[in-house]
Amino acid sequence: DKEDGTKPPKDGNTKPPADKEDAAKPPKDGNTKPPADKEDGTKPPKDGDTKPPADKEDAAKPPKDGDTTKPPADKEDASKPPKDEESSSQIIFSNTEAVNLNSSFDLHLSLSGDFRIAGWQTDITYNPEVLRLLSVAGGEILADAFFQEGTIDNEAGRLEGLSSALLGQGTISTPGVLLSLTFESLKEGESVIQLENTIFSDDMSEEQKISLPDKLIRVVSSIPCDVNADGITNIFDLILVAQKFGQKNVSGRADTNNDGEINIFDLIIVAQCFGQSAAPTTLKEPISMFSMVNNWVQLAEQESDGSAEFKKGTTVLRGILESLKPKKTALMANYPNPFNPETWIPYHLSQDSEVIINIYDTTGKIIRSLDMGFQSFGYYASRDNSAYWDGRTENGEQVSSGTYFYQINAGDYTETRKMVILK
Known part of the structure; x- marks a missing residue:
């Protein structure tokens, strides 16, 4: 029962018994190679290959860039769903x-x-x-x-x-x-x-x-004039109706009277719910909004059937228009400037006024007077309603290149600005 441990090897063989060989045999040349039965866990790869064993590679390899959720490379394609192509x-x-x-x-x-x-x-x-x-x-x-x-x-x-x-x-x-x-x-x-x-x-x-x-x-189940159904009837409801103004064969809350057409009657229905003190709260483009409401007022006056409801709606629209008017009268920069041969002169009126614009040369002489007549408060800023000068004198003569001045007289308000003609 002790033979294998004490019996000398036959034929001069000095090799130790198999079960003790790895433990008894000293390493050669400083080789620290572990015993065979533990080799797979610690044995360095052959030919300088530093790749860890295949069965432990995924677990031993640390994720890149701190990503702890990315699947192993050899399993990534199978677990990652394909990306949908972006649609144009x-x-x-x-x-x-x-x-x-x-x-x-x-x-x-x-x-x-x-x-x-x-x-x-x-x-x-x-x-x-x-x-x-x-x-x-x-x-x-x-x-x-x-x-x-x-x-x-x-x-x-x-x-x-x-x-x-x-x-x-x-x-x-x-x-x-x-x-x-x-x-x-x-x-x-x-x-x-x-x-x-x-x-x-x-x-x-x-x-x-x-x-x-x-x-x-x-x-x-909101009332018809609350077009956006937010519980409040205000300028934003009017805007929703205005966006579809003139459309026919339509449905939805903008058609407040359910007649299949968006027209002034729908605006009047919304305006009725405002009350006399209605006013917009947030407006990013008061000039364009003023022009739109002004058109509504004119259209309401033309289409009025004389009913109390229609009169109330029109009154509210006028109140909205009043709230949108310029805070003060002002003369704006002409455009284009410099110009040749024509230009437009915009201005704002905070109240109804008689408007005259005089054009002077550098000596102070009036060379042209533009009588705009009596005008209601509002923004006179577009080419359709601002003052227009064709670069000519009262006698129809074309003025020469140089600097000129234009002055507005509107009620008690007077202001002068400079413009240049380049030929």
């Missing part, structure tokens, strides 16, 4: 956001950007507690296509199997309305309208990448 085209919903309770409205889906399609298909979902889908119609850009409107399931809030394909060869690439949906609002709340299982294809049956956003519709 997208579906755009019409800008309807809030609709009246118990009303119908149209929602248009337009295709824009760089695309080339021969057909498409989709399913559409919505909140059936808030909206009911009444009808589906193909848009103008696929007017010559075979169209299947799909199946409407208002209990589930889903339209399934909608598709459209061009008849014959070719593709369409012109932006326009792709689809029109008519909904009825059932109760107050919100509904997200989503496109699902959507595929766009070209004439080679290759799928086209189209961005598909969601659309949020709010159903509200």
Whole structure:
């Protein structure tokens, strides 16, 4: 039972027993190589290769740049989802956001950007507690296509199997309305309208990448004049109506009287809710806003039916106009300057005034007088309503190059500025 440990080797072999060889044999030339049964864990690679053992490589290799979440290189492709190609085209919903309770409205889906399609298909979902889908119609850009409107399931809030394909060869690439949906609002709340299982294809049956956003519709029971349904009727409601002014066959809250047309009557309905002290709170472009409201006032006066409601609306519009008027009368810089041979002279009036603009040469002599007549307060800044000088004297003679002065007289206000003619 001790033979293997004491028996000398045969034939002069001095090799120690196998089970003690690695422990007994001194390392050669300072070699600190570990025993064989521990070699795989610590053995340096051959031929100077510093790569750790394959079965422990991923665990031993520290991540780069402090990234502790990046998967091992040999597993990265399998675990990382492929990136979607960026799309240069997208579906755009019409800008309807809030609709009246118990009303119908149209929602248009337009295709824009760089695309080339021969057909498409989709399913559409919505909140059936808030909206009911009444009808589906193909848009103008696929007017010559075979169209299947799909199946409407208002209990589930889903339209399934909608598709459209061009008849014959070719593709369409012109932006326009792709689809029109008519909904009825059932109760107050919100509904997200989503496109699902959507595929766009070209004439080679290759799928086209189209961005598909969601659309949020709010159903509200606010009074008609609160166009944006924020609980307050102010200038912003008027602006929402003005943005669609003149449009026909429309739906949505901007059509405050639900007659299918956005006109002065819708503006009057909104203005009625302002009260006598209404005034805009935040305006970045008072000049353009003043011009727009001024046009509304003139149109309201022309279209007035003499009713108390119409008079109240017109009065409120005048009050808004009054709040937008210039704080003080001012003479502005002419444009262009220097000029040859004509220029425009803008000014602001804080009150109704008789306006005269005199033009002087450097000796102080009046060479031209521009009588603008009696004018209402406002901004006279555009080429249509500012003072115009053609570079001529009262006798019609063209003035020479040089410096000239122009002076405004408006009520008690007088101011002088300089301009230059270069020929």
